[in-house]
Amino acid sequence: MKAIIRQRVEDKLYQNRYLVDPCRPHISVRKHVFPSPNLLALTQVCPAKCYQLNDRGQVTIVTDGCLECGTCWVLCGATGEISWKYPRGGFGVLFKFG
Amino acid sequence: MRNEKFDAIVVGAGMSGNAAAYAMAVRGLKVLQLERGEYPGSKNVQGAILYADALEEIIPNFREDAPLERHLIEQRFWIMDSMSHTGIHYRSDDFNQRRPNRYTIIRAQFDKWFSARVREAGCTVLCETMATKLIKDSNGSVKGVYTDRTGESILADVVVLAEGVNGFLGTRGHLRETPKPDSVALAVKEMHFLPEDVIAERFGLTAGEGCVIEAGGTISRGIPGLGFLYTNKESISIGIGCLVSGLAATMEKPYDILDAFKHHPSIRPLIAGSEVKEYAAHLIPEGGFRAIPQLFGNGWVVVGDAAQLNNAAHREGSNLAMTSGYLAGRAIADVKDHGRSMVKANLSLYKSMLYESFVIKDLMKHKDMPRFLHANCQSFFVHYPKLMSQAAQSFVRVDGTSKLEKEKATSAAFFKARSGWGLISDTVRLARAWR
Numbered sequence: 001m002k003a004i005i006r007q008r009v010e011d012k013l014y015q016n017r018y019l020v021d022p023c024r025p026h027i028s029v030r031k032h033v034f035p036s037p038n039l040l041a042l043t044q045v046c047p048a049k050c051y052q053l054n055d056r057g058q059v060t061i062v063t064d065g066c067l068e069c070g071t072c073w074v075l076c077g078a079t080g081e082i083s084w085k086y087p088r089g090g091f092g093v094l095f096k097f098g
Numbered sequence: 099m100r101n102e103k104f105d106a107i108v109v110g111a112g113m114s115g116n117a118a119a120y121a122m123a124v125r126g127l128k129v130l131q132l133e134r135g136e137y138p139g140s141k142n143v144q145g146a147i148l149y150a151d152a153l154e155e156i157i158p159n160f161r162e163d164a165p166l167e168r169h170l171i172e173q174r175f176w177i178m179d180s181m182s183h184t185g186i187h188y189r190s191d192d193f194n195q196r197r198p199n200r201y202t203i204i205r206a207q208f209d210k211w212f213s214a215r216v217r218e219a220g221c222t223v224l225c226e227t228m229a230t231k232l233i234k235d236s237n238g239s240v241k242g243v244y245t246d247r248t249g250e251s252i253l254a255d256v257v258v259l260a261e262g263v264n265g266f267l268g269t270r271g272h273l274r275e276t277p278k279p280d281s282v283a284l285a286v287k288e289m290h291f292l293p294e295d296v297i298a299e300r301f302g303l304t305a306g307e308g309c310v311i312e313a314g315g316t317i318s319r320g321i322p323g324l325g326f327l328y329t330n331k332e333s334i335s336i337g338i339g340c341l342v343s344g345l346a347a348t349m350e351k352p353y354d355i356l357d358a359f360k361h362h363p364s365i366r367p368l369i370a371g372s373e374v375k376e377y378a379a380h381l382i383p384e385g386g387f388r389a390i391p392q393l394f395g396n397g398w399v400v401v402g403d404a405a406q407l408n409n410a411a412h413r414e415g416s417n418l419a420m421t422s423g424y425l426a427g428r429a430i431a432d433v434k435d436h437g438r439s440m441v442k443a444n445l446s447l448y449k450s451m452l453y454e455s456f457v458i459k460d461l462m463k464h465k466d467m468p469r470f471l472h473a474n475c476q477s478f479f480v481h482y483p484k485l486m487s488q489a490a491q492s493f494v495r496v497d498g499t500s501k502l503e504k505e506k507a508t509s510a511a512f513f514k515a516r517s518g519w520g521l522i523s524d525t526v527r528l529a530r531a532w533r
Contacts (some may be wrong), residue, residue, distance in 0.1 A: 006361075009353050012288070012377035019136070038279075040345040046288045047379035048352060055166035069379040070139065071284050074342055075275055085266070086134060089246050090226030094140045097289045097333075097376050098205035 009049045013065040021091040025063040027072065028086050035059045038075040039082070045071060067093055104130045104254040106430055108221075109244055110269055111138035111227045112404025113416045114423030115260030116212040117156055121427025127434060128276040130252065131221050132245065139209030142262075143287065143380035144416060145328055145335055147310065148203045156424050157215060161197065165207040167330035168308025169198030172301070176317035176364070178325075179218035179487040182365045188471040194307070202308050202328045223344035231399070232257065232271040240397030241443070243267065256397055256430055256440040260423055263381045263403040267277055270373070274391035274400060279343035280472060281385030281406070283323065286352045287337030288360075290372035296331050301329055315483030317359050319350055322384075322475045324413070325359045327368065334369055336360060339382055344475065352379070382415065387465035393452065394445040399426045407457055410423060410533075411464040418457045425451040463533070470531040475523060479516045 026049070029039070039059050042051040048065040051072070061082075073084040086092065106186035108119040111133035114303050119131045135141040147170070151446050192392070193199060217223055219366035229243040233251055259268045263282060296306075301309040311327040312528040318324070321344030333339045336358050345352060359365060371394050383389065383406040393399060401407070402419035409418060429448035438444045471478060489508045514519060 005329055006357060007374070009377075012353070015363055015374060016378075016514070019142055039347060041349055043286070043518055044349040044351050045345045047284065047351075065378040067377075069284060070262075070381050071345075071379075073264065074282055076382065077276055086193050086228060086264075088106070088226070089134045089228040092141075093138050095143060095206050095376065095378055097207075097335075098139055098142045098144065098146075098378060 009098070013048060016065075016067075017094045017096055018064065019091050019094060020064055020089060021087050024074050024088070025061070026087045026092070027061055027066065027082055028062050029059055029082050030080065032058060032081065036076070036079060038079065039040075042075060045075070047071070063067050102252070102408035103130050104252065105128070105434060106258060107132065107229075107254040108258040108260055109227075109243065110144045110218075110260035110262060110265065110341075110402075111135070111209065111223065111406075112260060112402065112419065113212075114404075114419035115258070116209065116216050117259055117420040118258045118369060118401055118427040119125045119216045119221045120156060120219050120435070120505055121424045122211075122222040122431050125428075126220075126433070127431055129221040130254065131216065132227050132229050132243070133223065133225045135225060136412065137210060137225055137401060138213035138223070139206040142205045143285075143378045144205045145287070145326055146203050146205050146208075146416065147328065147336065148201045148208065150197065150199055150201065150245075150416065154197075155316070156420065157191060163202065165209050167202040168303070168306055169193065170200040170202065170308045170310055171303070172307075172309040174309065174311040176311060176315070176363065177483045177486050178313050178317050178362065179483050180316060181313075181363060182487045182491065184486045184490045198373035202310075203328050204330060204333075216533035219262040229261070229267055231265055234271070238396065241396070254447070255434075256399065258423070258426055259400040259404050260402050261404050263383050263406075265404045268391075268400055268404055273398060273495075274404070277381070277383065277385070277389075277406070279346060280341060281383065281389045281468070282347060283339040283341050283382045283384045283410075284352055284379060285337050285357050285382055286377070286379045287335060288356065288374050288378075290334045290336060290369045290374055291332060292334065292372045293370070296336065296371075297329055303329070307442060310329060313359075314479065315481055317355070317362065318479050319348065319355060320476055320480045321350065322471050322479060323355075326413075327365065331373075334372065336365075336369060336491045341384065341472065342381070346397060368496030378413060380462060382410070384410045384468055386410060387458070387461040388468070388469045390461070393449050394442060396442050397440050397447050399430070399445055401426045401531040407461070409460050409464065411467045412460070413473055414460075421457050422452060423457055425455060449500060453475035464531070466531040474524065475525075477516065485512055485515055
């Protein structure tokens with residue numbers, strides 16, 4: 001019986017099907033000096049690991065692996081720290097099973 | 099399409115949107131359905147269990163050709179700590195009836211099928227099209243939507259918002275609020291593929307039979323949450339949902355929690371050797387009755403997850419979505435048949451139909467459950483699971499200690515963790531919230 005293989009999130013996302021809209025990221029992080037606790041939490045809580053902390057302590061985003069769950073919008077939408085929308089129709093993650 | 103006007107526009111092709119579109123199209127209304135995914139189902143994520151009753155109401159003969167995985171004959175409820183699980187299993191041959199009660203499904207496939215039925219009923223379905231904004235007149239009445247297809251506007255008498263928990267037409271159009279971190283759970287899920295006979299053997303099933311495991315306890319690390327494992331024909335859906343506010347407060351990574359669940363000694367042998375083919379995430383509305391927004395207004399109604407219609411206590415969602423969509427569709431068709439306009443007063447028919455149905459009755463019954471569990475998450479997701487495991491182990495293990503001593507030690511452990519008063523008050527408050 002084969003064991004379960006531990007996978008990095010990046011490799012998990014690699015199983016998924018995406019149609020990336022080049023140069024049109026659907027989420028962006030507003031310029032900030034220090035991230036708020038909620039924005040900082042996204043570096044841990046985002047299930048697609050889209051949010052990263054840079055070496056200056058600011059939160060950045062790469063949306064290519066986004067699962068469109070909306071957690072970041074729920075946590076940071078109200079404070080205006082991120083601008084959030086869905087990818088254009090047809091683009092983004094395309095679940096084979098869902 | 100620019101000059102065409104529809105009786106109704108349905109935004110979204112999930113469970114509630116398809117049910118609404120179907121209900122209106124079979125009644126002869128001119129319906130347009132918009133879906134932002136490449137095909138219906140490509141953006142939809144669910145566990146997923148289909149409750150036959152809700153669909154049967156809409157499409158009585160669905161069993162003839164709907165893509166169903168397994169009908170469920172066994173349900174396991176587990177309370178877990180890091181090493182063990184204590185559980186109740188309910189299995190009955192009664193569930194092997196001619197018209198089974200529950201099935202596992204794969205949403206991408208099921209939604210494609212449902213959408214085909216919607217089209218057959220006469221609805222126009224436009225995929226890869228996102229509704230970007232509501233069109234309102236000077237009185238604030240909804241008149242249609244703008245889409246991202248060259249910014250085209252489409253007019254209709256009524257717009258059905260079936261856009262899901264995150265849909266932003268309703269929130270940005272100020273018809274409802276954005277969900278709060280403590281009223282939505284983030285679920286992450288993987289699809290593990292295994293041969294059909296391996297699944298049958300591991301769960302003690304024969305062809306077509308299915309099993310469900312739903313598990314709470316220390317696996318969610320003190321955050322209100324639930325793990326699940328559903329058997330499909332040739333795959334297992336495994337996932338865990340945790341309240342967003344809890345994740346943010348503890349800075350736990352959802353995929354780490356899922357990995358720990360998968361590697362739990364009670365779960366690992368069930369999925370060993372499987373091939374993972376998809377990783378998905380989705381928000382689940384958990385706010386219950388108190389989080390339900392205004393359900394209708396001039397020229398609009400809201401259904402399904404967008405209306406927070408999800409019964410977290412019973413882990414039901416798709417049936418509430420389907421029923422709400424269906425009732426909204428029927429209400430709209432009734433208003434239209436009577437030659438009335440789609441104003442607030444007339445659309446209130448939808449609300450009264452929904453309040454007559456199990457949807458609101460069930461949510462009202464459990465209206466205090468979300469608040470209760472959030473307020474007592476350490477007790478219910480850390481202390482009690484550990485105590486339960488200790489008690490079960492002490493009961494089962496034979497080690498020369500007398501039974502009386504064991505019972506004393508078990509009750510002492512409960513009293514030490516929660517105190518006598520704490521135990522009584524937890525019980526009373528749980529009973530009250532459940533009532």
